[in-house]
Amino acid sequence: MLRKIAIRALLTACVFVSFVSQSLLGQGVARQEYTGLDKYLEQGRPDASSFVGVRAAEFLTIPVGARGIALGSAYSAVADDISSIWWNPAGLGFLEKREVMLTVVDYTLDLTYSYVAGASPIGDGQVVIGGFFGYLNIPDMEITTITSPNGTGRTFNAYDFQMGGSLAYNLSDRFTAGLNMKYVHQDMFSNIAGNAFAIDAGGIYHTEVADHEVKFAFSIQNLGTNITMRGPNLIYDVGPEDLGGNIPDGYGDYSTDPTAISKRAGRQVYRATHTYRLPTVVKLAVAYNLLTSESTNWLASAELWRPSNVPISYSTGTELNYHFTPFLTGALRAGWMIQTDEYTVKQDQFGYAYLGDDPTFRGISVGGGIQQVYGGRHWDFSYAYRNMGRLNANNYFTLSVGF
DSSP, X not given: OHXXXXXXXXHHXXXXXXXXHHHHHHHTGGGTOOOGXXXXXXGGOOTTOOOTTSBSOGXXXXXXXXXXXXXXXXXXXXXXXXXXXXXOGGGGGGOOSOEEEEEEXXXXXXXXXXXXXXXXXXXXXXXXXXXXXXXXXXXXXXXXXXXXXXXXXXXXXXXXXXXXXXXXXXXXXXXXXXXXXXXXXXEETTTEEEEEEEEEEEEEEEEEETTEEEEEEEEEEEEEOXXXXXXXXXXXXXXXXXXXXXXXXXXXXXXXXXXXXXXXXXXXXXXXXXXXXXXXXXXXXXXXXXXXXXXXXXXXXXXXXXXXXXXXXXEEEEEEEEEEETTEEEEEEEEEEEEOSSOOSSBOTTSOBOOSSOGGGTTEEEEEXXXXXXXXXXXXXXXXXXXXXXXXXXXXXXXXXXX
């Protein structure tokens, strides 16, 4: 019996690997074929460096939910609560009651990202629907130019947001699938803005190996249309065309000179802008319960990320849950997301020193949470700390309620 279960789990993993591999080849990222503005930078890109900054709406990569972040972002297979709506919408299929969530991210460079979501099982619980809204608040920034690198004395503001709906469906008692459809908007510098539509999709298969639960998962995030920025600040005036100096007498006055060439009126045009692609990522994950008892549950998870704008990343995490009483549960979490797109030396190849902290331990995260059941509702508060290397650290706070 155990052999059959192990074979079934192995076959399932192979199917997931095949699915993800085809997606990667379709994007070109498996062959390091970065696209979009990357084609202008290829000759100057050192090996293993990223293309951060040449994707639109990179705020979509800010993770949501302190639990998953504390696990080193190795959460796509663990996902079984409302925060699944960001990590892997298939995880919503495990919800047994309505849940709402608020996450506030104290992000780098004084940015604040707020994300609210809710989901509810419908019918007999086979289907779960939900919705979400995320808003990135960007404080006023000083305008700099080539001639005024320290600032011109003027400022500009910007904001980004996403909103959408979710659907999860339990295809069987072993497999659940989920889908997000979302609208993405970026706005800066007096309504220079762009929009996109995107989807997230994923699946989770769970079974048992050696009497312990194991989950396999795949997901793809931010697969959608491109963004082209347009707005009133991109409009400029174009004067009359130069006719090469061959302008006859009586220019523009047909009453006195029927052979006059009409002067073309001034007009307004948009400055040309590039089209930017979204930061798409494909993920393959596994999670395993190492220890399960009446009061304790200890799990470990691992995940592979293949983003379209940075080299491959690896994540691993662990969580220890302890039930103090039937109504009070505590959790400790730790993880590490290993990213290979940043140098770990003190200076670059040209001898310039890097600013900020040593990035050697970038991606390490720790955190914990408390869940209290009261009045038929469960209240869950989680916190996570994540080392960001030269960008210092981020703090994440998440409050969710199930009712």
